[in-house]
Amino acid sequence: MRIAIHHTSHYQYEQPVPYALQRLRLRPQSGPGQNVLEWRVTVDGVEPGTSWTDGFGNRADLVRHERNKLEIVIVAAGTVETVDMAGIYGVTYDTTPPWIYERETLLTKPGERVQALAESVRASSGQLDSLHRLMNAVHTMIVYKPGSTGVGTDAETALRDGSGVCQDHTHAFIAAARQLGVPARYISGYLLMEDVAQQSASHAWAEAHVDGLGWVGFDAANDTCPDDRYVRTATGLDYRDAMPVSGVRSGQGAETLTVEISVTQVPGQSQSQSQNQSQSQN
Template sequence: MRIAIRHLSRYQYDQPVPYALQRLRLRPQSGPGQTVIDWRVTVDDVEPALSYTDGHGNRIDFVRHQRNTREIVIVAAGTVETVDRAGVYGMTDGIAPPWIFERETPLTQAGDAVKALAAQVSASAAQLQMLHELMQTIHERVAFEPGSTGVGTDAETALSEGHGVCQDHAHVLIAVARVLRVPARYVSGYLLIEGVDDQAASHAWAEAYLDGLGWVGFDAANNRCPDDRYVRIATGFDYRDAMPVSGIRIGQSAETLDVEITVQQTQTQSQSQSQGKI
């Protein structure tokens, strides 16, 4: 499947910002399940001058602003071709060994609710079956409610309160998996939704590492494993390692962020020619 994506982030400030640094995680990489056909990232219509790859294998653009700006517009857009691998990303990539993803982070720290859920699902002998059951249980217990949580909400809070967004579903699954000594990581990206081109936010899911399979994706928000409708952007221990934009700025100005995301299926040349025949 060929998917076209446009992700616009518009930062506006009530006072001029004399200096700001931003770290952008907005570049998908070709790998198992996806091939980047074309992709471009611009900041105020200019391509970033500095880019590097972090320890998780994410491609990072580093941007510095020094012009008393009141507005910053970031656009990431391009086309990615995907194939359905039934959620299996495969063996480890990058330099980080799988076992390092067993450690807790502030957003995935296990409290009573997470530990209780881990005890409930741990009776299953097969890890893959257990993780599918865990995904379904989280889907049932954590209602999808946009705006009910924030970027700082941790897994324990989302599970205890019973609502959240895809970020929270991913954190809960990661937290439970780590209690069970299963390496798990956070994945950010995009999801093609039938009949919905314009979206208010990007997507997130979790991956667990299983012997013999490698990394396997689990999207508890939708209760399914990632297929050819998913485009991955970045991975990490939790949201903070994979968030699309992070940074710092000097000054006391108030910030407003507007996000516009379009995710659409496009036709390949062969599909177009085929559909043009009668």
């Protein structure tokens, strides 16, 4: 299907900001299961001047603001064509080998709860079965509750408190998968939800490297594997590697961030028609 996305991040400041530096990871890339037909990122109406591909394969932009500003508006928008791959992203031949994703981070550091979770789903029937059981367990143990956690909440804390958002489900899954000896990585992106076009945050899920299949997606927040409703934007060891916007600023006063995201299906086009038009544009 074709999915249209419009993502606005509106930063407002109590006092003028003389200097700010922002790194953006807001550009989905074409690959297994998705083809980016059009995409544009603007900051205050202007396209970023510096762009590169980071070590995880994410397309990133660097934006520098050097005048007193009371607001910064970042818009990422475009159309992506997706195909249902039954959650299987597959084997990739990039610069980041799977074993890199066995490394723990501050957000995925295992404690007693993560270790107990991993042991509870360890199955003799195989690696893939253990991962599906892990996804089910995390979905049950962490109740979706917006505002109950923050960007610095780690997997152990989310499991202890029993509530969180998709970021927390993803960190808990990743942390336990790594305890099972399975490379696991964080994916940020967008999800087309039924009857919910307007959203206040992007989505997150995990991918685990399964023997014989390569990377396989697991969305513990929704207890399902990704299909053609998902658009992946960035990947990393945890949220900090894949967060849409990060940066530093000088000046005093509080910062307020408002996020508005629209994710809708483009109507009136069959799958075969969209594939033919996509091929003609490449």
